[in-house]
Amino acid sequence: MRRDRQLELIQRLLKYQEQGTTAYAPDTYSNELAAYSDPARFAQEREIFFRQRPLPFGLSGRIAEPGDFATDTIDGSPLLVTRDRDGVVHAFLNVCRHRGAPVAEGCGKAKMFACPYHAWIYNLDGSLKGIPDARSFDGLDKAELGLTEVPSLEKDGMIWVGPLDMKTPMPDDPMGPLSEEFAEWNLGSYHHFGGYRMVQPMNWKLVIDPFWEGYYIGVLHKETIAPYLESNRGTFDAYGDHHRMVVPRNTFRDLANQPEDERDLITHAAVVYGFFPTSIAVIQGAANFELWRVWPDQGRPGWSVVDLAIYVPEEPKTEKARNFWQKNLDLAIATVEAEDFVLGRIIQQNAENVQQDRTVYGRNEPAMTHYHTRIRSPLGLEATV
Numbered sequence: 001m002r003r004d005r006q007l008e009l010i011q012r013l014l015k016y017q018e019q020g021t022t023a024y025a026p027d028t029y030s031n032e033l034a035a036y037s038d039p040a041r042f043a044q045e046r047e048i049f050f051r052q053r054p055l056p057f058g059l060s061g062r063i064a065e066p067g068d069f070a071t072d073t074i075d076g077s078p079l080l081v082t083r084d085r086d087g088v089v090h091a092f093l094n095v096c097r098h099r100g101a102p103v104a105e106g107c108g109k110a111k112m113f114a115c116p117y118h119a120w121i122y123n124l125d126g127s128l129k130g131i132p133d134a135r136s137f138d139g140l141d142k143a144e145l146g147l148t149e150v151p152s153l154e155k156d157g158m159i160w161v162g163p164l165d166m167k168t169p170m171p172d173d174p175m176g177p178l179s180e181e182f183a184e185w186n187l188g189s190y191h192h193f194g195g196y197r198m199v200q201p202m203n204w205k206l207v208i209d210p211f212w213e214g215y216y217i218g219v220l221h222k223e224t225i226a227p228y229l230e231s232n233r234g235t236f237d238a239y240g241d242h243h244r245m246v247v248p249r250n251t252f253r254d255l256a257n258q259p260e261d262e263r264d265l266i267t268h269a270a271v272v273y274g275f276f277p278t279s280i281a282v283i284q285g286a287a288n289f290e291l292w293r294v295w296p297d298q299g300r301p302g303w304s305v306v307d308l309a310i311y312v313p314e315e316p317k318t319e320k321a322r323n324f325w326q327k328n329l330d331l332a333i334a335t336v337e338a339e340d341f342v343l344g345r346i347i348q349q350n351a352e353n354v355q356q357d358r359t360v361y362g363r364n365e366p367a368m369t370h371y372h373t374r375i376r377s378p379l380g381l382e383a384t385v
């Protein structure tokens with residue numbers, strides 16, 4: 001992140017600390033509990049947010065070298081993403097053009113892909129290379145039987161795939177007004193350290209909500225992240241639909257006593273980005289990049305797939321370095337799985353079963369208000385409930 005941005009954020013956070021305050025929304029906001037359970041709204045959200053918009057696939061480091069590939073199934077769409085011999089990223093439906101079997105599994109390095117069913121062979125660029133007993137397919141044009149390409153874009157170290165409806169065009173710049181700042185992180189060379197995937201009985205927005213405020217850190221997370229992060233304190237800035245929050249670590253206070261040219265934001269704060277509306281990035285401490293992606297599980301309003309991937313500035317070469325990053329990964333998982341999601345699962349049940357119709361966001365939760373207001377607009381709903 002650019003130095004002048006860091007210094008401005010440090011100034012703002014020091015002021016909040018001095019005043020015992022945080023970033024405030026202009027007003028409180030009321031939302032419908034049915035936003036997490038209504039099947040008609042869910043169907044509309046699924047079409048608009050998961051099929052008509054591009055989705056992050058990962059940082060470039062997920063498939064860093066020519067020949068690298070990774071598969072994924074995002075909201076029911078099986079995907080194969082490759083980096084071809086020239087280093088160009090492609091995304092395809094992971095569906096053989098013969099009889100529909102997946103042509104690749106997991107991730108790794110490949111020169112080509114052989115379908116496990118009848119061994120049709122595909123190149124890294126998706127073109128069909130070979131058909132066993134090709135004379136049986138006389139009359140078919142091999143050039144038209146490559147893997148079905150899905151739109152993809154690699155920009156500023158992020159790989160985007162979709163829109164998965166295969167009709168809406170990929171925008172030139174999915175980050176929009178956040179693009180300039182995102183590029184400043186130089187994430188293109190980051191190494192993919194590892195990840196973790198969960199399926200949770202929660203609506204996709206209920207999985208995402210806990211990332212949008214620090215009001216609860218000292219309460220729900222008093223044993224896990226409260227020793228590291230300040231509670232109920234942080235900046236908030238909107239970038240169109242996207243947003244950024246910065247939450248000070250408990251070491252942040254030391255910056256008040258340091259000369260300005262020695263102050264470093266990233267060592268002493270967690271920077272949280274909302275990539276509207278389905279993904280979250282957290283950058284903190286040693287500048288590790290956590291990418292959280294969420295999508296509905298099997299088309300069910302009350303179930304979600306939650307995918308965490310950790311990227312680190314360089315490949316860890318020693319056991320000590322690997323253990324350090326593993327500890328970071330374990331802490332992130334323990335915090336959300338054992339704390340956020342335990343409550344989230346109950347809130348989902350309440351959304352589906354009780355008669356109370358509203359929840360409310362305080363002025364100290366500006367990202368919650370921004371996020372849920374912005375979600376309503378593409379659905380054709382008024383900004384306020």
Ligand code: FES
Nearest residue numbers: 096098099115118
């Ligand atoms: S389904 Fe792939 S070769 Fe037959």
